[in-house]
Amino acid sequence: MAYLNENYEKLQAGYLFPEIGRRVNAYAAQNPDKKIIRMGIGDVTQPLVPAVIKAFHEGVEDMAKIETFKGYGPEQGYAFLREAIAENEFHARGVQISADDIFISDGSKCDTGNILEIFGMNNIIAVQDPVYPVYVDTSVMGGRTGTMQASGYYEQIVYMLCTAENNFTPELPKQKVDLIFLCFPNNPTGTTSTRENLEKWVAYARANNSIILYDAAYEAYIQDADVPHSIFEIPGAETCAIEFRSFSKKAGFTGVRCAYVIIPETLKAANSKGEMVSVKALWSRRHSTKFNGASYPVQRAAAAIYTPEGKEQIAGVIAYYMENARIMKASLEQQGFTVFGGVNAPYVWVKTKNNMKSWEFFDQLLNEIQVVGTPGSGFGPCGEGYFRFSAFAARENVIEAMERLRSMNNE
Ligand SMILES: *Cc1c(COP(=O)(O)O)cnc(C)c1O
Secondary structure (H helix, E strand, O other): OOOOOHHHHHOOOOOHHHHHHHHHHHHHHHOOOOOOEEOOOOOOOOOOOHHHHHHHHHHHHHHOOOOOOOOOOOOOOOHHHHHHHHHHHHHHHOOOOOHHHEEEEOOHHHHHHHHHHHOOOOOOEEEEEOOOHHHHHHHHHOOOOOOEOOOOOEOOEEEEEOOOOOOOOOOOOOOOOOEEEEEOOOOOOOOOOOHHHHHHHHHHHHHHOOEEEEEOOOHHHOOOOOOOOOHHHOOOHHHOEEEEEEHHHHHOOOOOOOEEEEOOOOOEEEOOOOOEEEHHHHHHHHHHHHOOOOOHHHHHHHHHHHOHHHHHHHHHHHHHHHHHHHHHHHHHHHOOOEEEEOOOOOEEEEEOHHHOOHHHHHHHHHHHHOEEOEEHHHHOHHHOOEEEEEOOOOHHHHHHHHHHHHHHOOO
């Protein structure tokens, strides 16, 4: 008899985005004449920039000729891409990350879920609430949690509350935690962390031999000069942090798939004998056993964002989305909403009026003005009463959605 991994039965049924999809599809089926504006899922809408397309084509052409054909590439990723990343993302900011400490993959979703495999089962995992659901659900699947409680929290996970009072940046946990997922700029709240705050986290992690799992998927959206782009800008982080980066939001690669993990050589974790062992070596073993490398044309396409044209072109796309965010934030504030985020991140995080529940606001927007956002409660209990709008829509849709909202909401 074959038995299932029963940890999967602990997962909560309605994963957020399928539930949104279900409600939107049901509405659309009944109202085929209504134009729905989607500002829900965090997916980009603008096409790949010309420099990326050109390199992508060249990569495909290489595959067509016997002299330049590529079979399996290096599991860790081609050196041309890892070196371009080290140079442009890190050395250019004065951060000494070696190309050897970078592992190319096909997405940060997989990376943030897979990373737990190299850590022991007795680690206490801490996450922000509200949270990107992947960190929690993959912890559940891996058997690292108990069951979901009535509170909306899984047993054995430490939730770090992010509220308006702490500007959605959590306090240090009172109890000792071992693996700490931090996401800045944050999805879903669109808030960022200051350097001082990250220094506190690095000090905590070093003092407790914990490891920070830093998701910087939205780093390219940072506008303010004093907001760190990488945890490795904080001295000491190279001994207590892993960072996740992705080309998905930075360069519109959500449908292309390319990302990377940075694990410094100097990062160590304990085995049961109390010996400190290289984390990178374990990840390297895992990665090369279970992954055969991202596709060559994709890595060529990714490297093209570090050419002068590529840099300029992706900056233009990011500026377009950030102008959307600015328009949304300004309009929502003018309509009397309390708004967070939208300054260094492509998400605007809105407090509903009169403490309306997130899903109630979702249904109201869908039914009355055909605008789709994401209910904050889907990201965790602290998200209740909030709503996330994504800035990844087309400009005219952003403007129209804000006008429709204004027409609805006069109290
Ligand atoms: C979009 C996103 C990612 C990137 O995921 P990919 O699998 O690389 O597309 C990672 N983390 C967060 C929080 C995200 O929102």
